[in-house]
Amino acid sequence: MTDKQRKAGTPSAFSIWMQKKMNARMNRKVRKGKGGFAGMEVLVLNTVGSRSGEPRETPVAWFDDGTGGRLLIASGGGSQNPAWYTNLMAHPDQATIELPDSNGPVAVLPQRLEGAEREQAFKIITAAQPRIGKYQSKSDREYPIVRLSPR
Numbered sequence: 001m002t003d004k005q006r007k008a009g010t011p012s013a014f015s016i017w018m019q020k021k022m023n024a025r026m027n028r029k030v031r032k033g034k035g036g037f038a039g040m041e042v043l044v045l046n047t048v049g050s051r052s053g054e055p056r057e058t059p060v061a062w063f064d065d066g067t068g069g070r071l072l073i074a075s076g077g078g079s080q081n082p083a084w085y086t087n088l089m090a091h092p093d094q095a096t097i098e099l100p101d102s103n104g105p106v107a108v109l110p111q112r113l114e115g116a117e118r119e120q121a122f123k124i125i126t127a128a129q130p131r132i133g134k135y136q137s138k139s140d141r142e143y144p145i146v147r148l149s150p151r
């Protein structure tokens with residue numbers, strides 16, 4: 001398939017391969033106790049594929065919500081929600097996270113934030129990383145925000 005034939009916004013085979021390699025590298029870093037990337041804290045989010053039912057491991061930036069929960073923003077850099085978000089919402093009861101200072105996966109309860117809760121969380125996230133606010137302002141969709149709380 002040529003680039004012209006590929007549907008707009010669909011990543012190439014090389015892009016998919018590169019993303020898998022980079023994700024695996026970041027996951028190894030987090031598991032070795034080094035959880036930072038581009039000035040953000042990173043965790044490994046363990047989910048189950050929404051269609052495949054297969055385990056998925058995704059490095060995701062997180063933000064402290066001040067109450068012991070962790071905030072994730074599903075920006076994905078495009079017009080669609082990232083796969084990790086779709087998987088998380090499809091099987092919320094199977095979600096776990098791994099942090100640099102943990103001894104293995106920790107079960108979490110994901111909650112999609114709406115209204116005033118989302119706005120407060122968005123302020124926390126953009127105070128920590130102003131560029132996320134710029135990305136959001138250029139998007140046609142509102143990025144979902146999820147709070148992960150220990151189960």
